[in-house]
Amino acid sequence: MLETSARLLQLLSLLQLRREWTGSALAARMEVTERTVRRDIGKLRTLGYPIHASPGIAGGYQLGAGAQLPPLLLDDDEALAVAIGLSAVTASPVSGLGEASVRALTKLEQVLPGRLRPKFSGLRTAVTRMAAVSTPVNPEVLTALSAAITERRTVVFRYERHDGESSRRVVQPYRLVDTGRRWYLVAWDATREDWRTFRVDRCQSIPSPRERFTSRPLPEEDLAAYVQKSITRSPYKYDIVVRIHAPLADVAQKVPSDTAELEDDGGTRTIMRTGADSLDWPLMHLVAMDMEFEILEPALLRERAQLAATRLAAAGGPAPAVLE
Secondary structure, three states: OHHHHHHHHHHHHHHHHOOOEOOOHHHHHOOOOOHHHHHHHHHHHHOOEEEEEOOOOOOOOEOOOOOOOOOOOOHHHHHHHHHHHHHHHHHHHEEOOOHHHHHHHHHHHOOOOOOOOOHHHHHHHHOOOOOOOOEEEEHHHHHHHHHHHHHHHEEEEEEEOOOOEEEEEEEEEEEEOOOOOOEEEEHHHHHOOOOEEEEEEEEOOOOEEEOOOOOOOOOOOOOHHHHHHHHHOOOOEEEEEEEOOOOHHHHHHHOOOOOOEEEOOOOOOEEEEEEOOOOHHHHHHHHHOOOOOOEOHHHHHHHHHHHHHHHHHOOOOOOOOOOO
16 A cells, blocks of 8 residues: 555656656656556546546646645755745735745645755755835736736736826736836736836736737847836936946945846946936935945036035034144
8 A cells, every 4th residue: 555655646746747748658767567557647536636648659648737736746956945935935025925935834844854954944044135125916916917928918907107097008918027125017008009117016906818919029138127227217307327436246235126227347336327306315315325426427416416515514514623
């Protein structure tokens, strides 16, 4: 009985490993006869696992999606990767996902082999996740958009603009981009006939699928870079370029990726590109970073900085006398 149960688990693991297996390949891998494979497939079906079979020489067995979640069989590296991944997303901005991750991680830790526990504990202790302000996202919205992207289907949803106005949007979705603090959708807006970037947390309804669409050339190959440019520069009145006298790694700790584009400038300096509708706020944040910087563009920001410097000097009063 134990031998049969172990063989069924091995068979289930193989079916999860690859999309489709021939009977002969399964028999060779399990070191049994094809008749035994057919008999074990039948036993798995009686247990509720939807295993599809296609006839012919090129046919084989395939594990389908069922009404119940089957046991997930993982090797050591896969189990460790899943555990670390679950630990990382416990602070996910997706509503309810953090709690679900904690529950799943608890279950996984209970069955994690003893030989893997020291590795997992070491990684978990060594890695610290910096806290960041994030905007919760409805997981049903993400799921609907993800399915539409995979199936290339147009979707319709209500969307709240940055000014608070709500409108009906008909879009062809191409990619979801996670910036760490927010989720964004890159899509072709069928009404405006142009590419648009949407904040997923501003979707006021679950996207409803419509007809399929034919893929069109993307606005850029790197859609993550396209989203960063769209949300940090394009929507704003002023295009700001600053050279900061600090390495890229140091600046990146103080400037989130969804607020500015950062570029290494010789190892010891960093070019920062961002956008703003007012010149006062970016100037205030640059000063608050406590790093030396040069304003490259626009000239109006340099003038604003000179005016602010004059006012600050006057507010500080006369310089103290130097004693010889």
